[in-house]
Amino acid sequence: MKLRKLSNLISLLMMSLLGMACISVILAFALAQERRDGLLETQQAGELLNRFLRANEALTDITEGYAYTRQKQYLETYQQTIERFGGREPILAQLLRYNLAGDERTLLEQARERSARLTAMEDAVFAFARGGDINMALDAIYGTRYREHKIALNSLIGDISLSMQNRMQDIRRTLDGKVQRAMATALLAMGLNLLLVLFTLFYLYKRKVLDPLESLTRKTHRLAQGEHSLDFSHAEDNEMGDLSRALQDYQATMAELENQRRKLQSTETWYRHIIEASPDPMVVVDDGGIILMANPRMHETFGYPPGELLGLGADLLVPQRFRSRHAMLREAFLHSGGTIAVGSRAGSYIGLTRSGHELPLEMSMTRMPYLDGRGICLCAVLRDISQRMAYERTIADQLNFKRVLLNTLPYPVFFKDAQGRYLGCNQAFLEAFAMREEDLLGKTVHDLVKLPVDKRLFFQAQNQALLQQGGTLTVETEIPLADGQLHPIIYTLASFTGSEQGISGLVGTLIDIGAQKESERVIAEGVGSVDVSS
Known part of the structure; x- marks a missing residue:
């Protein structure tokens, strides 16, 4: 049999015996509580009956004394006695709250009836005495009827008390027997449970588990040692x-x-x-930012002797102002995983050498798999972009110079890409057409609504021809400018080639020759006037 099945069976048996013992103990406590409640109820009912008898005797004696003497103090004493004991009827009414047997309730009803008659007769005695009829009062108090009611009432109370005592003795004997049987059952269950535990320890545990496990443990130690x-x-x-x-x-x-x-x-x-x-610096750090591995190029780039970076915090390799951000970036990346490139923009990631010199870097991070209890690690590949940034600054300076040079030209100048879309223009072009640069960039000449449709179609056709065949175009035409008037202009357009020797776009200029035309007209009119004079 499987040990699990056998242990489950023994556990079930032990739980059953333990449950039986618990139920027996609980039952014994419940029966003991019931016995205690019954005894307490009998005691309380007996106290009420004794209280009734004392009150009954006191009220009878006070009534007899008043009938003889007619002193008012007896009336006061009678009322005080009722207030002290509660009166005959309230005391008997309290007995109804207890769990009485049927015959006891019958006797109690008879006692209540006798009590009511006795109280009525006492009220009559007080009335006769107050009215001065002493003989009637004495006959009433010492008459046969009053004494019969008193004796009968006391007898009923005694019968009720005796019946309750006998009944509670029977109940107590029954409950005592049940309690003894419940406790015996609990002790038996606990004894069987103890025997079962001993059997489990000495047979199942030692022979079936402990001895084989000890043998396997010795062999496992030998296996761990290399056998x-x-x-x-x-x-x-x-x-x-x-x-x-x-x-x-x-x-x-x-x-x-x-x-x-x-x-x-x-x-x-x-x-x-x-x-x-690797020609690039490479470093591996754990989730706490401690450097676990760094190649020689990493030591060389940051100015550390070989092996000195191992065990240091990676945050020491960034300036103080960036360290908190660097730690948050590392922690967020370790939780997200994957691969991320940091510093793709020039100077967006800064490193700090051992001498305190700052280096612009590009960094690519990859989360490494779990290995040898090191937890999650991060591998970073760095690249020093100082030289490249110097080249970029040089190019940016050149571009800025060319843009300034372009804006100093008094003539509108523009340039387009290989699809005929505007890439840029100088300030004179924007002023000539009264438009913003963002409204121009990315559009073609066909999108310039300020030009007539025929002009847009003409210029678009010329753009396409030069983009396909290359060359230069110069034409004289008229177009509306910012003032809304038609201006004669010389439109010059030329294609340019890129690094792959293909046509990469167009460059064009607009020269307003309105003033020149006006001068020619004035000169022509002057020559005509001279000829007429001659």
Whole structure:
């Protein structure tokens, strides 16, 4: 039988016995509580009956005294007695709250009836005495009827008390027997449970679990020390046998893993050589920012002797003003994973050398897989872009110079890409057409609504022809400018080639020759006037 099945069966039996014991103990406590409640109820009912008898005797004596003496103090004493004991009827009414038997309730009703008659007769005695009829008062108090009611009432109260005592004694004997049986059952269940525990410890635990487990533990220690020819055979068809067969398989797996470990060690050495030979700085840090690996180029770039970066915090390699941001970026990346490039824009990532010199860098980060208990690691590849940034600044200065030079020209100048879209223009062009640069960029001449449709079609056709064939075009035409008037202009357009010797776009100028035309007209009119004079 499987140990699990056997242990489940024993556990179920133990839980059943324990549950039986608990139920028996709870039942015994409940019965004891019921017995205590019954005794308390009997005691309280007996106290009420005794109180009734004392009140009844006191009221009878006070009535007799008043009938003889007619002194008012007896009336006051009668009222005080009622207030002290509560009166006959309220005391008997309180007995109805208790769990009385049927015959006891019958006797109680008879007692209440006798009590009411006795109280009525006492009221009559007080009335006769107050009216001065002493003989009638004495006859009433010492008459046969009054004494019969008093004796009968006391007898009924005694019968009720005796009946309740007898009934509660029977109930107590019954409950005592039940409590004893419940406690005996609980003790029996606990004893059986203890025997079952002893059986489990000395038979199941020692023979079936402890001894085989001790043997397997010794063999496992030998397996951990490098032995791979141990015999883990176990004949029994239970969990210990399954564990033995699992350890046998584990032994074979360990031998295979040892072979794979040697292969992985060779592979790791191979990759380490690649990292160390990389022309770019490379570094591996853990999730706490501690440098675990850095290639020689990393040490050289940041000015550290070989091996000195290992164990340092990666935040030391960035300026103080960026360290908090650098730590947050690393933590966010380790939680998100993947690969990210940082510093693709010039100077967006800054490194700090050992001497305190700042380096503009580009960095690419990759989250490494879990390895050898190191947790999640981060591999970063850096590149010093100081020289490239110098080139970019030079190019930017040249572009700025050319833009300033272009804006100093008094003639409108524009340039387009290979699709005929405007890439830019000088300030004179914007002023000539009274437009903003953002309204021009990316559009073609066909989109310039300020030009007549025929002019747009003409210029578009010329643009397409030069983009396909190359060359230069110069024409004289008239177009409306910012003042809304037609101006004669000389339109010059030329194509330019790129690095691949293909047509990359167009450059054009507009020269307003309105003043020249006006001068020619004035000169012509002057010559005509001279000829007429001659």
